[in-house]
Amino acid sequence: MKTTRSTAKPVHKPVFANGDDIQIPVFTLLKPDGTLYAGAGQSSLERDTARRLYRAMLYTRVLDERMMAAQRQGRLSFYMQCTGEEAAVVGATAALDDADMIMAQYREQGALAYRGFTTEDFMDQLFGNQGDPAHGRQMPIHYGSRELYYLTISSPLATQIPQATGYAYGQKLAGQGHCTLAIFGEGAASEGDFHAALNMASVHKVPVIFLCRNNGYAISTPVTEQFAGDGVAARAFGYRMQSIRVDGNDALAVYEATREARRLAVEENEPVLIEAMTYRLAAHSSSDDPSGYRSKKEEEAWRKKDPLRRLQRWLLDRGWWEEDEERELVESLRREVLDTMKRAEKRRPPALETLVTDVYAEVPPALREQFDELVAHVRRHPEAYPRSAPWLDADQADDALRDDTSAHAGEARP
Amino acid sequence: MSRMNLLQAINNALDTAMAADPRVLCFGEDVGVFGGVFRATSHLQEKYGRERCFNTPLVEQGIVGFANGLAAQGSVPVAEIQFADYIFPAFDQIVNESAKFRYRSGSLFDVGGLTIRAPYGGGIAGGHYHSQSPEAYFAHTPGLTVVVPRNPHQAKGLLLAAIRSPDPVIFFEPKRLYRAAVGEVPDEDYQLPLRQAEVIKAGEDITLLAWGAQVEVVEQAAEMAEEAGISCEIIDLRTIVPWDVETVASSVLKTGRLVVSHEAPLTGGFAAEIAATIQSRCFLYLESPIARVTGLDTPFPLTLEKEYMPGPLKVFEAIQQTMDF
Numbered sequence: 077m078k079t080t081r082s083t084a085k086p087v088h089k090p091v092f093a094n095g096d097d098i099q100i101p102v103f104t105l106l107k108p109d110g111t112l113y114a115g116a117g118q119s120s121l122e123r124d125t126a127r128r129l130y131r132a133m134l135y136t137r138v139l140d141e142r143m144m145a146a147q148r149q150g151r152l153s154f155y156m157q158c159t160g161e162e163a164a165v166v167g168a169t170a171a172l173d174d175a176d177m178i179m180a181q182y183r184e185q186g187a188l189a190y191r192g193f194t195t196e197d198f199m200d201q202l203f204g205n206q207g208d209p210a211h212g213r214q215m216p217i218h219y220g221s222r223e224l225y226y227l228t229i230s231s232p233l234a235t236q237i238p239q240a241t242g243y244a245y246g247q248k249l250a251g252q253g254h255c256t257l258a259i260f261g262e263g264a265a266s267e268g269d270f271h272a273a274l275n276m277a278s279v280h281k282v283p284v285i286f287l288c289r290n291n292g293y294a295i296s297t298p299v300t301e302q303f304a305g306d307g308v309a310a311r312a313f314g315y316r317m318q319s320i321r322v323d324g325n326d327a328l329a330v331y332e333a334t335r336e337a338r339r340l341a342v343e344e345n346e347p348v349l350i351e352a353m354t355y356r357l358a359a360h361s362s363s364d365d366p367s368g369y370r371s372k373k374e375e376e377a378w379r380k381k382d383p384l385r386r387l388q389r390w391l392l393d394r395g396w397w398e399e400d401e402e403r404e405l406v407e408s409l410r411r412e413v414l415d416t417m418k419r420a421e422k423r424r425p426p427a428l429e430t431l432v433t434d435v436y437a438e439v440p441p442a443l444r445e446q447f448d449e450l451v452a453h454v455r456r457h458p459e460a461y462p463r464s465a466p467w468l469d470a471d472q473a474d475d476a477l478r479d480d481t482s483a484h485a486g487e488a489r490p
Numbered sequence: 491m492s493r494m495n496l497l498q499a500i501n502n503a504l505d506t507a508m509a510a511d512p513r514v515l516c517f518g519e520d521v522g523v524f525g526g527v528f529r530a531t532s533h534l535q536e537k538y539g540r541e542r543c544f545n546t547p548l549v550e551q552g553i554v555g556f557a558n559g560l561a562a563q564g565s566v567p568v569a570e571i572q573f574a575d576y577i578f579p580a581f582d583q584i585v586n587e588s589a590k591f592r593y594r595s596g597s598l599f600d601v602g603g604l605t606i607r608a609p610y611g612g613g614i615a616g617g618h619y620h621s622q623s624p625e626a627y628f629a630h631t632p633g634l635t636v637v638v639p640r641n642p643h644q645a646k647g648l649l650l651a652a653i654r655s656p657d658p659v660i661f662f663e664p665k666r667l668y669r670a671a672v673g674e675v676p677d678e679d680y681q682l683p684l685r686q687a688e689v690i691k692a693g694e695d696i697t698l699l700a701w702g703a704q705v706e707v708v709e710q711a712a713e714m715a716e717e718a719g720i721s722c723e724i725i726d727l728r729t730i731v732p733w734d735v736e737t738v739a740s741s742v743l744k745t746g747r748l749v750v751s752h753e754a755p756l757t758g759g760f761a762a763e764i765a766a767t768i769q770s771r772c773f774l775y776l777e778s779p780i781a782r783v784t785g786l787d788t789p790f791p792l793t794l795e796k797e798y799m800p801g802p803l804k805v806f807e808a809i810q811q812t813m814d815f
Contacts, residue, residue: 177563210596220595227562228595232586238555239562239587246563249515249541256559268579272552279547434593435632437602437656440685440732443632 104323110389132190160357163383167330179236199420211430234267244284263294277347291356309351324354499642518570554580561601574610589633613666617792623754636730647682664703687734693723711805746777778815
């Protein structure tokens with residue numbers, strides 16, 4: 077099975093191959109109306125997981141609608157929606173162990189919602205306030221959680237993909253039966269990091285799952301200008317890696333595909349590539365306007381394949397969900413998001429000292445000096461620094477507290 | 491104590507680190523059975539197995555991306571980039587990822603266990619793409635620690651400290667000294683402090699500052715100067731960033747004069763940073779402008795390497811001019 081060189085029979089006329097004869101099918105279980113295709117076997121999704129999965133998808137939709145509106149009202153500098161891709165993200169997350177690592181691109185808040193990131197956690201990051209563990213250093217949507225095994229989002233595209241390969245190699249050595257899921261868009265799959273990651277994962281037999289959300293567009297660039305040929309799934313063949321293409325708007329299919337991918341990764345140390353065929357229903361980000369590069373008609377066609385409605389129908393048919401229950405849930409989630417947002421907006425900004433902490437494990441003397449100069453300057457001109465000056469002394473009290481606890485921080489390596 | 495060359499000291503440090511901590515892994519291009527193109531990782535695969543010392547595909551961005559992930563997971567990766575000239579495909583993973591992991595996550599995640607080793611510098615007739623000194627590119631990125639040893643004893647102690655540092659470290663090894671520098675190296679596990687310059691010779695009239703292979707050049711220039719009656723204080727910076735301002739400034743406060751020498755081009759070289767900081771710290775004590783002796787603002791040449799390099803004679807002239815100002 078494992079070959080390092082071709083064992084194919086020689087031929088005596090030039091034979092070129094471009095892979096066009098290999099068509100990778102799309103694995104799908106649920107029809108757009110939410111009923112099962114004939115021939116789709118029993119789903120292995122259990123009631124509680126199914127409800128948790130759907131709830132996270134609903135939550136993500138509510139969060140996205142609310143925060144997009146907040147951005148339009150000027151309350152938030154930036155936002156990115158998961159809308160349309162919830163099944164690809166949440167379905168895959170549900171198939172993992174909760175302690176498997178997730179290294180996402182940026183619009184995968186559904187994974188965090190599934191794992192229990194609280195509304196307060198979301199809001200504190202979005203508003204970059206004192207409660208944000210990363211101290212308001214990154215743009216909104218750059219979430220991270222060590223507790224929930226979700227690597228802090230990095231803006232540069234695709235950098236997390238080879239990191240996932242490395243992380244998973246460490247998991248393999250640790251022998252605790254975990255894997256890493258790297259999530260990215262089809263645009264990111266053009267970056268060198270993607271190819272480096274797949275090649276290294278396959279050479280070193282690393283328990284990593286690469287999940288490409290093929291959502292049709294990289295900002296305004298359609299897939300037809302992103303790559304020639306049969307999508308991203310086929311690229312795995314060049315690396316002799318297992319690959320599957322799945323209907324990314326079908327949570328059941330994504331769940332089943334990822335479950336099997338996880339088995340291959342953890343039990344057989346086989347990296348797997350999943351290409352989830354989906355569609356970015358919303359704009360790339362709050363700074364983008366898709367009406368400039370794609371038609372309403374196209375969007376409408378995809379709206380009919382909404383992943384939420386599809387899973388809802390399946391759940392209703394099984395008696396695992398009630399429409400009334402959903403109405404109440406959505407209502408209460410909207411209220412929760414709105415109330416928490418109002419509180420987060422009013423929370424203090426991060427302490428001034430967070431400008432210089434976490435650059436190194438300890439603040440180097442030269443940087444400490446730069447900070448002291450800054451503090452002296454802010455004290456001389458408090459009116460020019462309304463965000464930080466009012467809290468200067470309160471921050472020092474916070475720092476004293478933190479110094480007490482930071483003595484143990486060095487021991488916290490995983 | 492054993493007599494070792496700089497390569498053997500590096501190999502000994504890696505061996506020591508891998509023996510002491512099973513989380514330490516060494517990988518890169520050709521580092522496995524072959525032991526790396528310079529043999530810095532010789533016998534490590536034999537001793538610690540293919541899981542802990544292995545070849546990677548030829549993909550620098552992949553090597554460092556992989557190493558970042560490993561370090562975030564809690565492993566202690568020591569990644570080799572075959573030549574510092576080839577570190578640039580990994581530039582994004584180093585300056586946007588390694589350097590910022592801790593900051594951007596508020597210490598939820600860090601890659602403190604990461605060390606990137608790379609042979610660097612000229613003097614081996616390596617020509618254009620085997621001789622560069624890229625330390626200044628990385629010095630501009632907060633979050634990185636850049637370390638350069640000057641001899642075998644320093645190499646072992648500093649590399650062990652780098653591997654155990656809570657911050658990611660780029661460790662540039664002066665390849666001209668790999669076999670040329672030989673000295674006594676303790677057999678036991680020891681560490682030398684990072685971020686601390688070392689005064690290797692006390693003097694009164696002028697401070698000479700360098701790192702890596704350039705320290706030896708400056709020492710030769712100092713001998714010429716001593717014969718001319720000039721007393722030189724020599725400092726090895728050892729850690730390029732975050733650098734030891736105190737040690738350099740207190741020396742210049744005493745001598746009133748400073749010559750900084752490095753192989754990298756003049757413009758934007760790290761000597762510029764040192765000169766700016768020291769003039770602001772020591773302005774009223776300076777007897778003459780701070781001099782820089784460096785490579786030219788050109789790519790690195792092959793045939794005219796000796797002319798390009800900041801050799802002892804160039805440094806000696808700078809010392810004389812500084813004294814005569």
